[in-house]
Amino acid sequence: MFEHVAKPLVDDLIHGKNGLLFTYGVTGSGKTFTMTGSPGQGGLLPRSLDMIFNSIGPYQAKRYVFKTDDKNGMEVQNEVDALLERQRRENNSSVPKSSSSRQKLDPEIADMIKSEEAYKTEGVDEDSSYSVFVSYIEIYNNYIYDLLEENQEDAIKPKWNGGGTPLRQNTEFTPPQSKTLREDQNHNMYVAGCMEVEVKSAEEAFQVFWRGQKKRKVANTRLNRESSRSHSVLIVKLAQAPLDADGDNILQDKNQVTVSQLCLVDLAGSERTGRTGAEGTRIREAGNINQSLLNLRTCIEILRENQLCGTNRMVPYRDSKVTHLFKNYFDGEGKVRMVVCVNPKADDYEETLLVMRFAELTQEVEVARPVDRPICGFTPGRRHRNQAFKEELSRKLDERGGPIDGDVPSVINSMVHCLPPLPSSELADPNDDITLPRLIEALHNRHRIRQMMIDEYNNAANRMKSMLQELDNNLISKENVIHEQNGKLVDKEKIIQNNKAEIERLEKRTKMQEHKIDILQKTTKIYEDDQRTLKYELETREQRLQREQSDKRRLEQRMQGVVTDTQYKWEKECDRRVNAMQLEMQNKLWVKDEKLKQLKAITQPQTQPQRPSREEPLPAKRSASPSPVPTVTPVRPLHRRSRSAGGEKWVDHKPSSSLDLGTVLQPVIPNSIQVSTPSEKALSKCDRYVLTHQEVASDGEIQTQLIKGEVIKTRGGGQAVQFTDIETLKQERKRKSSEGTPANGDHTDGAWTDVETRCSAAVEMRAGSNLGPGYEHHGITKRRKP
Incomplete structure (x- = not known):
């Protein structure tokens, strides 16, 4: 690193x-x-x-x-x-x-x-x-x-x-x-x-x-x-x-x-x-x-x-x-x-x-700015040349055997130290002939040594001059060599210039190639991005297709369920219609039988009329005979108090397809809002909910169900209904066979018999089978004469 x-x-x-x-x-x-x-x-x-x-x-x-x-x-x-x-x-x-x-x-x-x-x-x-x-x-x-x-x-x-x-x-x-x-x-x-x-x-x-x-x-x-x-x-x-x-x-x-x-x-x-x-x-x-x-x-x-x-x-x-x-x-x-x-x-x-x-x-950030260094203006290699000059000068002086400038004073000092000392110059006696000659001799010796020192100094100076002259000659020869080297350098510089021109040309070509490479890389990058985009779209579409296929399978299963439910409903409807047609044919046969009995009674000798039996069947339609219908006292419809009649407020949901059966006892909810279609506004005002549902029973009669529930507020601010009870209402018809009508037209006994028959009603109230939280009411049974 x-x-x-x-x-x-x-x-x-x-x-x-x-x-x-x-x-x-x-x-x-x-x-x-x-x-x-x-x-x-x-x-x-x-x-x-x-x-x-x-x-x-x-x-x-x-x-x-x-x-x-x-x-x-x-x-x-x-x-x-x-x-x-x-x-x-x-x-x-x-x-x-x-x-x-x-x-x-x-x-x-x-x-x-x-x-x-x-x-x-x-x-x-x-x-x-x-x-x-x-x-x-x-x-x-x-x-x-x-x-x-x-x-x-x-x-x-x-x-x-x-x-x-x-x-x-x-x-x-x-x-x-x-x-x-x-x-x-x-x-x-x-x-x-x-x-x-x-x-x-x-x-x-x-x-x-x-x-x-x-x-x-x-x-x-x-x-x-x-x-x-x-x-x-x-x-x-x-x-x-x-x-x-x-x-x-x-x-x-x-x-x-x-x-x-x-x-x-x-x-x-x-x-x-x-x-x-x-x-x-x-x-x-x-x-x-x-x-x-x-x-x-x-x-x-x-x-x-x-x-x-x-x-x-x-x-x-x-x-x-x-x-x-x-x-x-x-x-x-x-x-x-x-x-x-x-x-x-x-x-x-x-x-x-x-x-x-x-x-x-x-890695993608590049900011470059060149920094120029100051130029002193001197020729390079100064330190090396100065050191080389000193080394060469020392070597030359050693070869010549002479001292350099720094050694001349040391030689002179050593010679000064070799001079004889001066004798004592003190004269104690005017007749002393020894002190002065001794002093003169010492001075002569010192003068001789001084002259030798001067000669040595001159010899050293001459050697230095000759050395300097030799150095000058060497420098001249070196200058000639330098001139020759400069000529060679000029030739080399021309070659270098040509090489630089060639290098510049190659650099331009390299830059052009790099530019092309950049363009190709950018194009490749664009193609790779497009490839990734298309691949992503393909994967997205495959996922969407898989979701659609799964939705299609779920829809097929749902439609199969719907078809099964519809088939079951149509089977029940067909059974109901067959039962209704059978009942209608039975009624038509019964009417024909009654007409035949009446014709038989007219053609045969009349006997005292008898009260019709309670086991005679009640016709679905009134007879078309011209005998007048006796006038009876109208009966006021009675209402049964429903179990839903409490202190709560109800939503009474009766669809528009509900039929009025016309029975005497009807369920009534006094504190209610009657709607044909439930709405959030109606549910927000009430605490209970009842739905009236009608369907054809197995005996061909219409059966009414009251489905009850409680209105619950949801967390989102809406309303939901939780069903808790079912009340079932049924109608049953019981008919009695009649042997005929009196032929003399005496309607007094017949009218009494008709009123008695029509008004004799039995109301049976018994607990139905336990259907979970609900219960069942058996309603009203009417009997009347034809």
């Missing part, structure tokens, strides 16, 4: 380009482990630091040569000012010594920095000097805090005393001071007042990171024992400046300083408070974390929409400190890489699915 994700960003950093690398995923998915690693297996961060210092190690400037200006820029100091500042910082007790971090290194940190393969960037500018600065911040509850401040306190955990009990927060805890975001003169965002530490090795840089990592906000949740409660950002800033024309010192020009930075971000994981069991402060932290991640997703979606649709919607960077800090990266001021961490637990399926969809979305 480091080779494919982080290594290209480190290469861009050393070549003066910015980079952003962040980990994204659900809580507990391994983001911090991926970024930091473990002893013996370093993560992306320690490997990146190791690669940076492996690449720029020989070309690092001395400490404090580069100095921050607190405005996201860099200044260059000379060697004297840098030395004075080093001494001042080392003597200042309030500032820790820079070497203290290197004196005592944690072995675990050393194991994390070590890697199996030493990565190194190719093409490092040897004519520049480099310096690395590290800053470490965290974004907690949408506030920015510096983790490298010496007085930084833990904002979550209370302090603990020696007895194991927490101290009071208001007496021991001082809230840390949050930092603000500002924009520099190049419109780049930076954290104002953030501490930047200059480091000279990967171990020192990682130790600075580890010191801030211990102050990061973490907490124990149900899903993660050490859950990050904040977004942490390690900013590695690389300052580089070119050397002067001689290749010895750094060019003192602020405009020639190039500053590039690599941001390594460990985002806090998204989480659901229902699963983590968070309460109080943890709920607020989780809400701020989820809100910042949602704003990051929104910014990516709008960037993708602007890219695909050509729109210019404003990206809401300022809604969150995370997106506001990295606004320039999303606008194209550097490369952005995201590492998606996934936990294969089944409980995290839904959240992991959202993370993968966001990762798929970010």
Whole structure:
């Protein structure tokens, strides 16, 4: 992962380009482990630091040569000012010594920095000097805090005393001071007042990171024992400046300083408070974390929409400190890489699915903007040429056997130390002849030695001149060689130009082919979309056809049931009609028999009329004889009080097809609403319901059923009827045979007999068979003479 994700960003950093690398995923998915690693297996961060210092190690400037200006820029100091500042910082007790971090290194940190393969960037500018600065911040509850401040306190955990009990927060805890975001003169965002530490090795840089990592906000949740409660950002800033024309010192020009930075971000994981069991402060932290991640997703979606649709919607960077800090990266001021961490637990399926969809979305966002580096104007290879010249000069002087300029004073000094000492020049006696001659001799010796020194110096000077002359000759010959090489270079440049033209032609052809490939891919995508659409429509139609077939089968079964019911009803109707026709034929036969009896009585001698027997059948129609019908007293219809006549209000449902039977006793419901078709309005006003149903019984008579029920209000505001009782009413006719009518026309006895017959009625009230909750009434039986 480091080779494919982080290594290209480190290469861009050393070549003066910015980079952003962040980990994204659900809580507990391994983001911090991926970024930091473990002893013996370093993560992306320690490997990146190791690669940076492996690449720029020989070309690092001395400490404090580069100095921050607190405005996201860099200044260059000379060697004297840098030395004075080093001494001042080392003597200042309030500032820790820079070497203290290197004196005592944690072995675990050393194991994390070590890697199996030493990565190194190719093409490092040897004519520049480099310096690395590290800053470490965290974004907690949408506030920015510096983790490298010496007085930084833990904002979550209370302090603990020696007895194991927490101290009071208001007496021991001082809230840390949050930092603000500002924009520099190049419109780049930076954290104002953030501490930047200059480091000279990967171990020192990682130790600075580890010191801030211990102050990061973490907490124990149900899903993660050490859950990050904040977004942490390690900013590695690389300052580089070119050397002067001689290749010895750094060019003192602020405009020639190039500053590039690599941001390594460990985002806090998204989480659901229902699963983590968070309460109080943890709920607020989780809400701020989820809100910042949602704003990051929104910014990516709008960037993708602007890219695909050509729109210019404003990206809401300022809604969150995370997106506001990295606004320039999303606008194209550097490369952005995201590492998606996934936990294969089944409980995290839904959240992991959202993370993968966001990762798929970010792959389609491409915003590129080139960053031009300043050009110093000097020829390249200055450092190498200066070092090579010094080595060659030293070699030539060694071959000649003469001292170099720096060795001449040392030879002279050694010869001065070899001079004889001067004798004492004190004269104690005017006749002393020894002191002065001795002094004169010593002076002669010293003069001789001085002359020898002058000769040696002249010889050294002559040798130096000859050496310089030889060097000039060598330079002339080298210039001739250089001219020849320049001629060859011109030829090579022509070949290169031709190759470049050929490459441009091939690139244009490649772009044309890529354009065609894009068109073919888009066409393929359209065809695939059409194929998916048609396949979906086909599946939909198949499902619809299956539903129609199932509906058809259900309809066939229903129609078979309806046909069976209709066949059964028609069979009953046919039986009823056959019974009715048989009864009608019997009545016609009975009428004919009666007429024959009357004719027989007329033709035969008349005898005293007899009272007709009660067993005679009652004719269905009156006789057509001309005998007058006796006048009888009209009988007032009597009504039977129905069991439905209570205090409740009834809906009396009598269909329009109901027949009036004309019997004497009729069921009457006084407190009722009579309807032919039930309606919701009528049911809402009543408590009980009765339905009058008529059908032909097996004996041919019409049977009436009163089906009763209670009106119940439903939850939806309507009414429903629950049937609880059935009352059955029947009519029975009993006829008696008659031997004939008196022939003399005496209607007095016949009239009495007719009235007696017509008014003699027997009402039988007996309990019917138990039909569940209902009961049965046997109605009225009438008997009368023909």
